[in-house]
Amino acid sequence: MDEYEKLITASKEQQLEQKQQQKLTKQMKRTVSLSRVKLVLGTLTVLLLILPVSFMFTFIFYAFGTKSTTLMDVTSQTLYVTEPNTSLEEMEFDMEFTPFSMQLKFDQYKRIGKEDFKANTYDMRYTLGHLTKKEVSSMLERFPHKYPTQTSPWLTHPENRYDVNSYTEWTILSGLPEETVVEAYISLHELATVDEIRSSFQNVDVLWAAIDTGVEQTNLSKDGNVVSPIGYPVQVDNTYWSPFRDAHSNEQAFKDILNFIVQHEELATQVSSAKNLKLNERIAYINEHGIKTYAVVVTGPKNEIEKLRDSNLIRTMKIGEVKLWNWAT
Incomplete structure (x- = not known):
């Protein structure tokens, strides 16, 4: 009988141990489940916090650090002085912020x-604050070279002996229909003031002037880097967004733009199609020698552009864009 009681007692102890083990297993599963829930909730909380915090940081950065207005100003003003005969419209700017x-x-x-x-x-x-993406979709049919390994035969300095076949361009111009208006890139035999050129070219609009900055004879800066033309629009521009709006003179506005973007030259160089601006060197030259133009962009009726061929001021000519007649004086 003692053996039987021992067996019963052992069985009860074994059942008790099994119940305790089952209880412990349930507690462990419950703990693991709670830990998982806490981990998921914690991760979601962090993610939900990161988004508003990153947006807040972004707005603070572009409001007080590298301001969004500074980026827009550097971008627009760089394009005005490095892209001949171009303009921007304020209402066309679409700005979006992401983290x-x-x-x-x-x-x-x-x-x-x-x-x-x-x-x-x-x-x-x-x-x-750094330009990390730049995509440009062009609607142009003709455009000059802008890469830093190439000179720009569309606008050439009198002392730059780059071979330009203007005869072909004049022949193409003469074959255009009478009812067309033309954009033409004209290089001069010698340096002149913008006012001299405007008074000499009658019945066409002088739109943009390339400025002599001391490097255009070879298109090389002092350190041997290829540079491209810079200049400014010479027409009155009352567009609200234009840096030339209400300017005392476009010449002075051009100087002010150069003095502004030289403070952000790395960004301006990224924005520009020409990858070597060398602004300090060129600003110093302008301050010492004044502003003279060696080439201009003009537009007008096809027949009026043709008449310029007889001018002794013109060295070379390249045709830009051509459109149907819209000339109204």
Whole structure:
């Protein structure tokens, strides 16, 4: 009987241990489940916090750090002085903010005849103030070389002996229909003031002047880097967004722009199609020698552009964009 009681007691102890083990297993499963829930909730909380915090940081950065207005000003003003005969419209700017980034989309226009036509569409992204994306969709049919390994035969300095076949360009011009307006890139035999050129070229609009900055004879800066033309629009521009709006003179506005973008030259160089601006060197030359032009962009009726061929001021000519007649005086 003692053995039987021992067996019963052992069985009861074994059942008790099994119950305790089952209870412990349930507690462990419950603990693991709670830990998982807490982990998921904690992760969601962090993620939900990151988004508003990152947006807050982005807005603070572009409001008080590298301001969004500074990025827009550097971008627009750089394009005005490095892209011949182009302009921007304020209402066309589309600005969007994402975490740590600002996206800027806008259209660029060219004056051909008496109308402005869309030339390019820009899609740019700035990440913490640095340009990290630049896409340009062009609507142009003819455009000059802009890469830093090439000179620009469309606008050449009198002392730059780059071979330009103007005869072909004049022949193409003569074959255009009478009812067309033309954009023409004209290089001069010698340096002149913008006012001298405007008074000499009658019945056409002088739109943009390339300025002699001491490097255009070879298109090389002092350190041997290839540079491209810079200049400014010479027409009155009352567009609200234009840096030339209400300017005392476009010449002075041009100087002010150079003195502004030189403070952000790395960004300006990224924005520009020409990858070597060398602004300090060129600003110093302008301050010492004044502003003279060696080439201009003009527009007008095809017949009036043809008449310029007889001018002793013109060295070379390249045809830009051509549109149907829209000339109204």
